[in-house]
Amino acid sequence: MSALRLVAQVEYGEFSGYDNLYVRYALSFGHDWTVLHGLETGLSQMARRSGSGGEAVWNFPIDVALKSTCAFGWPRLALSVYAVDALGRDAVVGYASVLVPPTPGPHAQWVYTYAPKASSILQRVRGWIAGAYPEFFDPKLVARSEGREVTRVQRRGRVRVSLTVMTR
Template sequence: MADPLPSCFTVMATGQIEGADLNGNDNAYCKFHFVAGEDWQLLDGLEEGITQSSRVSQGPDQMLVWNFPLDVTYKSTNAYGWPQLVVSVYGLDYLGRDVIKGYGCMHIPTCAGRHTLKLRLFKPRSASGLQSFLAWLSGMPAEFSDPRFPSYGEGREVTRVVSGGHVIVQINVMTKDMELFGYTDGSSRGSANTAQGPALQGLF
């Protein structure tokens, strides 16, 4: 008796948030969130977490090292809303207050395999010089009310930000049954058995 066709495809992502370079900041930790569309369901793993606090290493690269594990598995029938990883990095200011240092966002790679990615960080700017001065004085710089905001398209075009630093993420991606739903993840490109389906990059 033939096995029934699967009702969904599966995407598994494992890896780690390796560390960050924050342009002179020597103490920080990272919060992370996985954000996916309405058609995606979490099967296993944690969609959010927080790393330990780390100080800059004594080596020549001057990196903050976290090596914090990531492990999520999703299922879906639609590639729209492909999962994204959003990071929020916090550190200490000159008075020892805990403040935002930057946000970063990326889609989980659509191609199966091992990937090492650099997330460039940015943070919102105050609307005026007075607000910027008051934020500096109070130790409460401008930040997003929703830490998942960098993954949303709506409202991003009117947000003023300043860039600085980056986070290194190493991630391993595996997919299952995507070809049965008309998608190819690119890992078998050029093979005679590769299913001809729509490009994932056009569906975000």
């Protein structure tokens, strides 16, 4: 049996053209994994971009302990970044997925986000008018390989994530 403790922080994101941003996280893992402590999903506070650099600072802590009988389905952290538009609607800005490092110790990395693209010009115009942009039904889809091969996406920004992994 293996045990894993993840202490992570979604530090900040760089997204030009977006403000009032917040992050949702969801852990995705195999069937043998069980959460012992902490939350499998979470939601950060809303942050405004600061200065000319355009960084939205969350400093969003994540603390989860998991156990498993095998390493198959090693955990991934699925991130969804949302913005609130001028009419108060939540709109997805980008999705990203981070593999929890299999080696113990501190790790820091940039995670590039992407968002689904409308498949036609008509759908793009309709989404712009209605404020209903394409988004994934299941935010954990970005952490899995099946079902994504035909999805058209565009890069949106990046998020700085620090992870500290402890194994036993």
